[in-house]
Amino acid sequence: MSLARTALRPALRAGSSAATKAFSTSAARAQYKLPDLPYDFGALEPFISARIMEVHYTKHHQTYVNGLNTTLDTLNSSLSAQSVPELQKTVSLQKALNFHAGGHLNHTLFWENLSPSAKQGGVGGEPPSGKLASEIEKKWGSFENFKKAFNGSLAAIQGSGWSWLVKDGNGELQIVERANQDPVVGPFKPLLGVDAWEHAYYLQYENRKVEYFDAIWNVLNWKTAEKRFEA
Structure with a gap:
């Protein structure tokens, strides 16, 4: 889990050229690996099925x-050559x-944002x-109003992407969308994100993605979001 805080996010935030240098410099160390999940694949049922979690984690994240x-x-090979074609x-x-x-x-951030529901011994769904x-x-006036605004953000994503609750450079909260796998960088600090790619829900909800957006609130881990907010 520490890789999200100590390696990936700072390099991406620094910009493309700085990120290339940072990544290539650190690439001599052990390769990146999947983070350990703090719960079993079936721990988020019935809201997210065990099959979705297994495929999402072992197939998509692994990819x-x-x-x-x-x-x-x-990148290491290209940078070490220092020729124009390799630089291109x-x-x-x-x-x-x-x-x-x-x-x-x-x-990595998403898995930390999930937890089994309170009925299953976790903190998922607690406001x-x-x-x-x-x-x-x-x-937003109330937590319910925020939920509506966040679900509206998710529903507005065309194709694949993410919605995030973030803290901006002034310490204010915002809801932002990111296309594909674009990360939250720059002045924004990600607090809580929801994956709106089809692979996050289709095996269970098929084309009823709005049902997935409603269901995931039952397993969102706000304790993690609170720690990120206060850090």
Whole structure:
């Protein structure tokens, strides 16, 4: 889990050229791996099926990890050659780096944002508390209003993407959307995100993605969001 805080996010936030240097420098170390899940595949049922969790984690997230490691290996080779063609190759890999690193980062944060429901011994579905809850109420009037706004953000995504609750550079809360696997970077700090890609819900909800957007509130882990907000 620490990779999301200490490696991926700072490099992506720094910009493309800085990110390339940071990633290529760190690529000599052990390759990136899937983070450990703090719960079983079936722990989020009936809201997210065990089959979805297994495929999402072992297939889709693993693909981003594999792609990230492959891209880093290629970047190392290109940068070490220091020729014009190899430099052109380095520039062309920026899109792949953003996609695979973003996919790895987004999913790592996403797993932390989920928890079994209270009935199953977890904290999933419990509303936010403390200062984060106060800021949500201040911004949207109530937690229910926030939920409606967040679900509206998810429903507005065309194709694949994510919706995030973020804290901006002024400490204010915002809801933002990101296409594909674009990560939350720049002045924004991700607090809580929901995956709106079809692979996150289709095996269970098919084309009824609105049902998935409603159901996931039962397993969202606001304790994690509160820690990110206060950090």
